[in-house]
Amino acid sequence: MISVLIADDHTILRHGLVSLLSKDENIRVVAEAADGVEAIKKALELKPTVIVIDISMPEMNGMEAVKRLHEQLPEAKVLVLTMHEEQEYVIHMVRAGASGYLLKDSASDELIDAVKALAEGKTYFSQYAASVLATQYNKPAESWQDPYKNLTNREREVFHLIIEGKTTKEIARSLDISVKTAENHRGKVLDKLDVANAAELVRYAAKHHLLM
Amino acid sequence: MISVLIADDHTILRHGLVSLLSKDENIRVVAEAADGVEAIKKALELKPTVIVIDISMPEMNGMEAVKRLHEQLPEAKVLVLTMHEEQEYVIHMVRAGASGYLLKDSASDELIDAVKALAEGKTYFSQYAASVLATQYNKPAESWQDPYKNLTNREREVFHLIIEGKTTKEIARSLDISVKTAENHRGKVLDKLDVANAAELVRYAAKHHLLM
DNA sequence: ATCCTTCTAGGGGTTTATCCTGATTCTTTA
DNA sequence: TAAAGAATCAGGATAAACCCCTAGAAGGAT
Numbered sequence: 066m067i068s069v070l071i072a073d074d075h076t077i078l079r080h081g082l083v084s085l086l087s088k089d090e091n092i093r094v095v096a097e098a099a100d101g102v103e104a105i106k107k108a109l110e111l112k113p114t115v116i117v118i119d120i121s122m123p124e125m126n127g128m129e130a131v132k133r134l135h136e137q138l139p140e141a142k143v144l145v146l147t148m149h150e151e152q153e154y155v156i157h158m159v160r161a162g163a164s165g166y167l168l169k170d171s172a173s174d175e176l177i178d179a180v181k182a183l184a185e186g187k188t189y190f191s192q193y194a195a196s197v198l199a200t201q202y203n204k205p206a207e208s209w210q211d212p213y214k215n216l217t218n219r220e221r222e223v224f225h226l227i228i229e230g231k232t233t234k235e236i237a238r239s240l241d242i243s244v245k246t247a248e249n250h251r252g253k254v255l256d257k258l259d260v261a262n263a264a265e266l267v268r269y270a271a272k273h274h275l276l277m
Numbered sequence: 278m279i280s281v282l283i284a285d286d287h288t289i290l291r292h293g294l295v296s297l298l299s300k301d302e303n304i305r306v307v308a309e310a311a312d313g314v315e316a317i318k319k320a321l322e323l324k325p326t327v328i329v330i331d332i333s334m335p336e337m338n339g340m341e342a343v344k345r346l347h348e349q350l351p352e353a354k355v356l357v358l359t360m361h362e363e364q365e366y367v368i369h370m371v372r373a374g375a376s377g378y379l380l381k382d383s384a385s386d387e388l389i390d391a392v393k394a395l396a397e398g399k400t401y402f403s404q405y406a407a408s409v410l411a412t413q414y415n416k417p418a419e420s421w422q423d424p425y426k427n428l429t430n431r432e433r434e435v436f437h438l439i440i441e442g443k444t445t446k447e448i449a450r451s452l453d454i455s456v457k458t459a460e461n462h463r464g465k466v467l468d469k470l471d472v473a474n475a476a477e478l479v480r481y482a483a484k485h486h487l488l489m
Numbered sequence: 490a491t492c493c494t495t496c497t498a499g500g501g502g503t504t505t506a507t508c509c510t511g512a513t514t515c516t517t518t519a
Numbered sequence: 520t521a522a523a524g525a526a527t528c529a530g531g532a533t534a535a536a537c538c539c540c541t542a543g544a545a546g547g548a549t
Contacts, residue, residue: 074382075360075381075382076381076382076383076384076385077294077297077358077379077381077382077383077384077385077387077388078290078293078381079385080293080297080385081290081292081293081294081296081297081385082289082293084293084296084297084300085289085292085293085296088296099382146289148287167289169287169288169289169290170286170287170288170289170311171288171289172288172289173288173289173291173292173293175289176289217524217525217526218525219525219526219527220525227476228476228480229476229480230472230473230474230476230477230480232474232504232505232506233505233506234504234505242526242527242528243527243528243529244528245527245528245529245530246526246527246528246529248505248506248507248508249526249527249528250526251506251507252506252507252508252509255506255507256508260442261442261507262442262444262475262506262507262535263474263475263476263506264439264440264441264442264475264476264478264479265442266476267476267479267480267483268440268441268442268479271479271483429494429495429496430495431495431496431497432495444534444535444536445535445536446534446535454496454497454498455497455498455499456498457497457498457499457500458496458497458498458499460536460537461496461497461498461499462496463536463537464536464537464538467537473537474505474536474537475536
């Protein structure tokens with residue numbers, strides 16, 4: 066019997082998942098959680114075989130929750146269920162200790178397959194996630210990282226000011242540096258993140274959840 | 278017997294919803310759709326009593342789908358299922374012809390209640406959506422409107438090209454108009470949405486979920 | 490018929506952004 | 520210690536963005 070903990074902040078969807086998994090006689094959903102904190106609490110208490118977790122939850126973000134679950138309960142297998150197709154997500158989750166990664170728009174049979182695979186100590190990655198991981202192995206250790214990480218501290222400051230709609234002159238005043246220097250930082254930021262203008266930079270920020 | 282069409286691009290979640298609704302003996306899910314276009318096609322073909330639709334779908338955005346469903350199949354009741362709590366969404370959906378609005382994180386019993394209410398010709402709004410609507414009735418008719426709505430068709434086209442990072446020259450080429458005209462449109466868009474530059478415009482788009 | 494809006498286009502201007510190069514100072518790293 | 524990176528500033532250039540303005544053509548509304 067595979068005991069499963071389901072963590073998803075959306076009640077209806079969570080119940081939908083419970084309903085789906087309960088159809089399989091080898092799976093028993095022993096608990097539900099609406100946020101990361103609750104998920105960890107119940108996981109430590111009930112020690113489920115598999116934890117199905119939606120990474121877009123409030124209170125504690127999914128990545129943090131996965132990391133803590135893996136630290137505090139390494140024998141439990143974490144299956145990340147998400148709607149995010151971004152490469153960063155897959156990699157970050159694997160680094161955090163996830164044993165499986167499933168997109169919400171994959172087939173529903175896959176969910177049951179994934180839970181069973183994890184219960185057997187295997188891993189399970191959706192086609193997409195698997196290909197992302199495969200690709201990443203062929204890259205040097207740093208380059209897969211979010212290009213944002215390659216920004217220097219100063220550049221990161223400038224980055225945030227740009228995406229707030231500030232002009233170079235305003236940035237210079239705000240950081241108490243010359244306009245020319247601010248201009249240089251701006252140029253490097255655009256260059257490093259491979260965007261052509263401020264509009265694209267804000268898009269980049271939105272895509273990578275860096276918009277405050 | 279209430280026939281229901283479920284439209285949601287996330288397969289697992291969609292099946293979860295089917296599973297949930299199928300538990301009630303008075304409800305029969307007659308079809309599923311993974312996008313707006315498919316939803317309309319199947320709705321016209323099967324003429325379900327209630328259409329449960331997730332408004333964050335690809336191909337055709339939810340609002341457009343709701344609008345068309347209401348136009349082409351006015352006897353079908355549309356229940357909007359969403360994770361968006363934004364006020365704009367509720368109002369836009371009601372204007373588009375939705376008879377119900379339910380947040381994904383509401384209780385799962387509510388879904389069945391909502392479907393039944395709509396089948397009886399009633400409306401159903403989650404606590405939150407209802408309060409939003411109530412609040413809006415106390416406001417002047419124009420002020421609640423998304424300034425985006427005040428853009429002309431042409432301006433809206435330009436708006437979307439700007440937030441894609443296109444320059445004025447590229448926009449002009451793309452729309453086959455002079456650079457000066459594109460520049461004028463651009464100016465009006467910034468002015469109407471009360472932003473100072475393209476970066477702020479993209480922020481605006483992100484905030485109002487207009488970023489594709 | 491007249492008014493209003495939209496779309497179109499242009500003139501002419503200032504400000505900002507983008508893109509080079511080169512250089513100094515300081516810190517960190519090999 | 521030498522090399523590399525980070526932060527600073529500047530000159531010089533082109534392109535783009537932004538901000539005024541006027542104005543004609545087309546269409547709908549009153």
